[in-house]
Amino acid sequence: MGIDMKNSEGYMDLVPYQALTNIERKDKAVSKPAFRPLVYICAPFNGAVKENVLKATQFAGFAFNCGCIPLTPHLLFPFMDDSNEKERDLAIFMDIILMGKCQEVWVLGDVISRGMSIEIEKARKRRQLVRYFNRNFEEVDAL
Numbered sequence: 547m548g549i550d551m552k553n554s555e556g557y558m559d560l561v562p563y564q565a566l567t568n569i570e571r572k573d574k575a576v577s578k579p580a581f582r583p584l585v586y587i588c589a590p591f592n593g594a595v596k597e598n599v600l601k602a603t604q605f606a607g608f609a610f611n612c613g614c615i616p617l618t619p620h621l622l623f624p625f626m627d628d629s630n631e632k633e634r635d636l637a638i639f640m641d642i643i644l645m646g647k648c649q650e651v652w653v654l655g656d657v658i659s660r661g662m663s664i665e666i667e668k669a670r671k672r673r674q675l676v677r678y679f680n681r682n683f684e685e686v687d688a689l
Contacts, residue, residue: 589654
């Protein structure tokens with residue numbers, strides 16, 4: 547639906563046109579949220595699984611609060627058996643596919659697991675931005 551530049555008598559009347567256009571723009575801005583980059587959450591899973599799941603969930607919340615859309619793949623596949631080598635390799639394969647859709651890779655923790663190192667290496671080969679955070683979610687230099 548457009549806004550007519552002419553008044554009811556057919557004459558150009560830009561003041562109401564501009565006012566209505568501004569209102570329409572504001573309505574669109576409210577209904578359409580600002581851009582949020584998709585970030586891949588690279589965090590430990592194996593070992594202390596319950597603790598690692600909680601920490602990855604908190605890290606995803608932190609990324610969201612930073613204006614990002616977090617993608618935490620190891621929380622997406624709870625049906626996969628991490629102790630089964632074939633399923634673990636398949637899960638990492640799927641993770642890497644998902645990581646390819648992300649603008650950035652955020653790495654959590656002081657220790658890099660085998661799976662995390664595979665993901666980080668692939669991100670670097672793809673020239674994706676890799677950012678590192680300590681357990682308090684403070685950004686640090688690469689490990």
